[in-house]
Amino acid sequence: MATGMRTKRVAKERQKIDKFGLPPGIELVEGNDLKEWLFDIRVLDNNPLYNDNVYRLKFVFSDSYPIEPPEVTFVDKPARPVPMHPHIYSNGIICLDLLGNQGWSPVQSAESICMSIQSMLTSNSKNERPPGDEEFVRVNRQRPRDIEFLYHDNTV
Amino acid sequence: MDSEEEYMSPISTDDDEIMQDDSGDELSGPDDFDEDDFDEPDPDFGLSAKDMDKKKTAAHAVSFKVLEPSDIRRQQDDMMNDVNLILDLTKEDAAIMLRYFRWNKERLLEDYMDRPEKVLEAAGLNSSSSSQPKLQAVPGFVCDICCEDEEGLQTFAMKCGHRYCVNCYRQYLTQKIQDEGESARIQCPSDGCGRILDSRSLDLLVTPELTDRYNELLNRTYVEDKDTFKWCPAPDCPNAIECGVKKKDLDKIVPTVECLCGNRFCFGCANPDHQPAPCDLVKRWLKKCADDSETANWISAHTKECPKCSSTIEKNGGCNHMTCRKCKYEFCWMCMGLWSEHGTSWYNCNRYEEKSGAEARDAQTRSRTSLERYLHYYNRYANHEQSAKLDKDIAQKTEKKMVQLQTTSGMSWIEVQYLNSASQALQTCRQTLKWTYAFAFYLAKTNLTEIFEDNQKDLEMAVENLSEMFEKPINELSDPKLKVDIMDKTSYCNKRRIILLEDTAENLAKAKWTFNADLMNGSTLLLNKH
Numbered sequence: 001m002a003t004g005m006r007t008k009r010v011a012k013e014r015q016k017i018d019k020f021g022l023p024p025g026i027e028l029v030e031g032n033d034l035k036e037w038l039f040d041i042r043v044l045d046n047n048p049l050y051n052d053n054v055y056r057l058k059f060v061f062s063d064s065y066p067i068e069p070p071e072v073t074f075v076d077k078p079a080r081p082v083p084m085h086p087h088i089y090s091n092g093i094i095c096l097d098l099l100g101n102q103g104w105s106p107v108q109s110a111e112s113i114c115m116s117i118q119s120m121l122t123s124n125s126k127n128e129r130p131p132g133d134e135e136f137v138r139v140n141r142q143r144p145r146d147i148e149f150l151y152h153d154n155t156v
Numbered sequence: 157m158d159s160e161e162e163y164m165s166p167i168s169t170d171d172d173e174i175m176q177d178d179s180g181d182e183l184s185g186p187d188d189f190d191e192d193d194f195d196e197p198d199p200d201f202g203l204s205a206k207d208m209d210k211k212k213t214a215a216h217a218v219s220f221k222v223l224e225p226s227d228i229r230r231q232q233d234d235m236m237n238d239v240n241l242i243l244d245l246t247k248e249d250a251a252i253m254l255r256y257f258r259w260n261k262e263r264l265l266e267d268y269m270d271r272p273e274k275v276l277e278a279a280g281l282n283s284s285s286s287s288q289p290k291l292q293a294v295p296g297f298v299c300d301i302c303c304e305d306e307e308g309l310q311t312f313a314m315k316c317g318h319r320y321c322v323n324c325y326r327q328y329l330t331q332k333i334q335d336e337g338e339s340a341r342i343q344c345p346s347d348g349c350g351r352i353l354d355s356r357s358l359d360l361l362v363t364p365e366l367t368d369r370y371n372e373l374l375n376r377t378y379v380e381d382k383d384t385f386k387w388c389p390a391p392d393c394p395n396a397i398e399c400g401v402k403k404k405d406l407d408k409i410v411p412t413v414e415c416l417c418g419n420r421f422c423f424g425c426a427n428p429d430h431q432p433a434p435c436d437l438v439k440r441w442l443k444k445c446a447d448d449s450e451t452a453n454w455i456s457a458h459t460k461e462c463p464k465c466s467s468t469i470e471k472n473g474g475c476n477h478m479t480c481r482k483c484k485y486e487f488c489w490m491c492m493g494l495w496s497e498h499g500t501s502w503y504n505c506n507r508y509e510e511k512s513g514a515e516a517r518d519a520q521t522r523s524r525t526s527l528e529r530y531l532h533y534y535n536r537y538a539n540h541e542q543s544a545k546l547d548k549d550i551a552q553k554t555e556k557k558m559v560q561l562q563t564t565s566g567m568s569w570i571e572v573q574y575l576n577s578a579s580q581a582l583q584t585c586r587q588t589l590k591w592t593y594a595f596a597f598y599l600a601k602t603n604l605t606e607i608f609e610d611n612q613k614d615l616e617m618a619v620e621n622l623s624e625m626f627e628k629p630i631n632e633l634s635d636p637k638l639k640v641d642i643m644d645k646t647s648y649c650n651k652r653r654i655i656l657l658e659d660t661a662e663n664l665a666k667a668k669w670t671f672n673a674d675l676m677n678g679s680t681l682l683l684n685k686h
Binding site: 009064066105 | 323
């Protein structure tokens with residue numbers, strides 16, 4: 001039953017995207033699979049940190065999606081770097097309450113997540129990684145959603 | 157043998173049944189509290205000042221109360237009833253409100269009287285329609301979660317009106333309760349809706365097993381929500397401890413409490429009893445030991461520093477003629493003296509008294525002082541930890557032998573209990589001693605430290621003397637003279653421990669100790685040379 005829920009829901013989201021399109025700056029690169037999607041996003045203003053770049057997001061939908069949030073990370077590729085941000089680790093893991101069980105709501109969707117991440121970039125002015133990035137990237141072997149982030153910063 | 161087993165088994169089954177009956181009664185208790193518990197006096201929430209004074213006899217002791225699961229349930233029910241009566245809310249709503257206010261009834265009543273609407277909304281009880289929650293099929297409904305739009309789909313919504321299909325709702329709640337261990341603050345699945353799930357809606361949606369789990373978790377939040385409550389950290393112990401010591405006082409007092417299960421722990425940080433060391437010091441010490449002790453021990457045992465440039469050098473084989481990789485200084489590993497003084501073919505060092513070697517060794521000593529200082533305290537700390545374990549083993553073995561002795565020498569059970577109290581005393585005293593070493597490591601030398609070290613020495617001697625008794629052969633142990641001796645030594649140990657704890661606790665309360673690290677701010681201060 002659980003798997004049925006995921007496939008049905010992801011398929012519905014796909015249909016909606018095909019029918020109504022996506023907001024500006026967000027583009028579905030690969031979405032034929034019902035388990036894994038790729039998006040390209042860019043900022044719409046001229047934030048000097050990001051305005052020249054396009055970033056790639058990878059979505060992995062678990063069988064419990066949308067009861068559980070999808071796993072969303074930035075992909076590191078030559079033309080698709082991981083954006084500099086105090087809440088984004090250099091290995092692409094994003095610290096965002098929306099992507100944890102606490103902040104997630106099953107009513108959210110891939111599209112709404114992309115928009116949240118887009119605005120997270122737009123509103124940032126700090127050209128830095130999270131504190132302890134190097135250590136975290138070196139030792140972390142956990143899946144993003146099993147990491148206990150402390151969401152303390154409401155400004156970014 | 158066979159017949160014995162057959163004889164035994166029915167008895168144990170009976171016992172089990174009796175146990176189950178008991179707990180069954182307890183569980184059904186909350187349902188009929190209206191008749192039973194109503195005439196009881198006010199539940200003793202927070203110990204009154206009078207109680208505190210009465211119980212507080214020593215500076216190192218704090219007053220506390222052990223709460224068993226039935227006490228915890230009763231307290232919650234009493235509060236829900238009170239609020240239910242005063243504010244004309246249903247019991248479910250009263251429960252939600254109380255949880256929202258972290259069981260601060262007074263604040264709830266006050267705030268509710270002032271602005272009922274606002275408070276209700278904040279607690280997730282907005283919207284006033286009082287219809288019972290029910291499942292229904294809505295024509296033309298599409299579930300926002302699974303996108304199902306089948307005709308006649310059963311759906312559910314709380315009073316907030318966010319409607320989803322029953323399957324999704326059920327799965328959402330299962331996930332929250334089973335996987336995430338949530339209970340008191342499960343919100344409506346809709347994004348940004350703060351409506352909190354009430355127990356009646358839950359009953360409607362999920363299996364009884366899940367409801368049980370939910371109630372168990374709720375019970376836990378009650379204890380976790382209140383600053384004056386803490387769970388006993390012993391495995392499988394269902395009790396909680398109530399104690400009035402506040403977080404900000406933890407630099408002045410070490411609140412050791414003891415649960416009915418016998419577990420002694422610190423109410424401040426839930427670590428095992430660590431008197432006389434305050435919580436913050438304990439935290440630092442444990443971290444330091446986890447980080448450093450192995451490494452430091454290894455460095456101390458396997459390396460030396462180059463007499464010239466002080467690089468740490470490990471000798472991994474070969475002869476004593478060392479050439480420092482960094483500064484190319486040549487020296488002898490044994491005496492640390494200049495190699496040239498050894499002569500060319502002299503590969504065996506017997507020159508320990510040479511001047512250059514002595515100087516190099518001095519320098520080495522100085523540079524290692526801080527490491528050695530730490531290891532001094534750490535080794536004694538670790539030793540008492542280890543000894544406590546060994547004492548326990550020996551005591552257990554002795555006890556077994558005493559049982560044998562009971563039958564041969566005709567001593568009664570009660571007569572061998574002195575061994576038990578001796579073993580108990582050893583455990584407690586070693587635990588205290590262990591932490592005196594962590595305490596001493598952070599202590600800067602003042603006049604008070606001398607008294608402290610004397611007390612520490614006295615307790616240590618008392619403990620070692622008592623510990624030695626356990627090594628006597630078993631036939632000597634039953635000697636009445638030795639028995640009196642052990643009992644005397646036991647009570648002496650306990651007395652010495654109290655003296656030490658009183659002294660440290662009093663000075664801690666008056667902030668008279670000088671620490672060589674600023675414990676509260678986490679920065680290390682410079683040590684005054686003594």
